Amino acid sequence: MSKNDFSSLSSLPKSWPFEEAAKLVDRMKGKKDKLNKPALMETGYGPSGLPHIGTFGEVARTSWVRQAYQVLTGQSIKILAFSDDMDGLRKVPDNVPNKDMLAQHLGKPLSRIPDPFGTHDSFGAHNNAQLCSFLDRFGFEYEFASATDYYTSGRFDAALRRVLEVHDQIAAEVKKTLREERKATYSPILPIHPETGIVMQVPMEKIDLDAGTVVWRDENGKAFETLVRGGHVKLQWKADWAMRWYALGVDYEMSGKDLIDSVKLSSKICKILGGEPPINLTYELFLDDQGQKISKSKGNGLSIEEWLQYAPEESLALYMYNAPKRAKKLFFDVIPKATDEYLKHVADWATLEKNKDSLEVAEQEKRYNNPAWFIHQGKLPEKVGSPISFAMLLNLASVANAERSEILWGFLKRYDENVSPETHPMLSQLVECALAYYADFIKPHKEYRKPDDKEKQALTALVNQLRAVQEQPLTADELQNMVFAVGKEFEFEPLRAWFGCLYEVLLGQKEGPRFGMFIALYGISETIALIEAALTRE
DSSP, X not given: OOGGGOTTOSSOOOSHHHHHHHHHHHHHHTOGGGTTSOXXXXXXXXXXXXXXXXXXXXXXHHHHHHHHHHHHHOOOEEEEEEEOTTSBXXXXXXXXXXXXXXXXXXXXXXXXXXXXXXXXXXXHHHHHHHHHHHHHHTTOOOEEEEHHHHHHHTTTHHHHHHHHHTHHHHHHHHHTTSOHXXXXXOOSEEEBOTTTOOBOOOOOSXXXXXXXXXXXXXXXXXXXXXXXXXXXXXXXXXXXXXXXXXXXXXXXXXXXXXXXXXXXXXXXXXXXXTOOOOEEEEEOOEEOTTSOBOOTTTTOSOOHHHHHHHSOHHHHHHHHHSOTTSOEEOSGGGHHHHHHHHHHHHHHHHHHHHTGGGSOHHHHGGGGGOHHHHHTTTOOOTTOSOSSOHHHHHHHHHHHTOOSHHHHHHHHHHHOTTOOTTTOHHHHHHHHHHHHHIIIIIGGGOOOOOOOHHXXXXXXXXXHHHHHTTTSOOOHHHHHHHHHHHHHHTTOSSTHHHHHHIIIIIISSSOOOOHHHHHHHHOHHHHHHHHHHHHHOO
């Protein structure tokens, strides 16, 4: 694609959302029937369970591609959040009330099963409401779509007729992927039993194209003729996915690595129907702390509620933004790094905005490669960011054994009297998160070690130097240079071994902060006392 295609940019940004958006631009240019129509992006949702961290990731990533597309084209683009609420309930979820009641409705469409929570017309409607509330909570822009509404309202009638026309071709393609026993009963059409309400997986004995019906038999041998319109049937999910692409003209949809084969098969079915499959980005799956695939049934991952207990949602968004095609560990120990990476990105963006009038175009366009620009929908919020890193707050909490926010604010205000929860709301949120993270993940695992003879001498030398400057207003950089010089004087090789000593002996952990900044925040006299206590610790 030529750089000149983008009037607002001097070059195509290197960030992955722009690379994906450029593919979508090419697709729309090549589709004559789309010349006067906005592009359509889709995200899918199976409402048998509640929205989860993967739901957030898929909608967020799709939204960032849309954002890039709008910059490149100046055109609108819609995200359709499609809920397959006609899917049959296969098993009773663990996290719902009234399980015995639900067990009586196994196999029925989710939108035709009573709500176990007693708040909505159906179990599907309850979970659809949860999805919309979830997406609204994070400010996503989307249009919600219900499979039940689309099947019953006639939105899919033409596409369903087309499925009847090419039924045998679709079935033959899918059967290539099935075991022998399933081949005998497979049909892309799943009639809903008019007496039991169960979604049936049975072969079709007759297809009447003129009447728009199918004939089939249930497990008792009783024959039924069912109209494919009006919500009396649904399609098997791979055929259903393809039919949606065809019926709605979906141009872009992401999916996880576990669905690679399904995407290939649904793309073939879409072509059989006469449609063009959407552009697809395959994202990698999340792993737990042991490198195993995260599973909701195993409970071996990290929920979105848990993440937000220990860090702001922007840090989760950044984690989802980074390298979507690379498998990543999704566990508690990734939270601090993601949080501080977000703070750095938003600070870089703020610097660009502050100096934008004096910057060259290429420098101004760096915002389009900055994840924070995507996370905040292209608008830098007021009072965003934090002058103190999350890692530093964790270390302050650790050294002070802090259980209340007032303790941390005491250190922060002594370092800079101008900071407060009102002037720095992000810092205020980070303080609360740091206390929670310290209590649950750092405090239980702190393990101090005794310094060796060389380390004792170096620590004593550092105490003496700190005493000599105790009344001087030294900056964090000046204190860092002092610490660095002591390590050089005592010939620590490599020098990081000296800083490792500081972390392990003084903080009880393997890694730590930039130590000059730590001293500036914690206080010189307090740091002296910390070192002296470590030197006499049994």
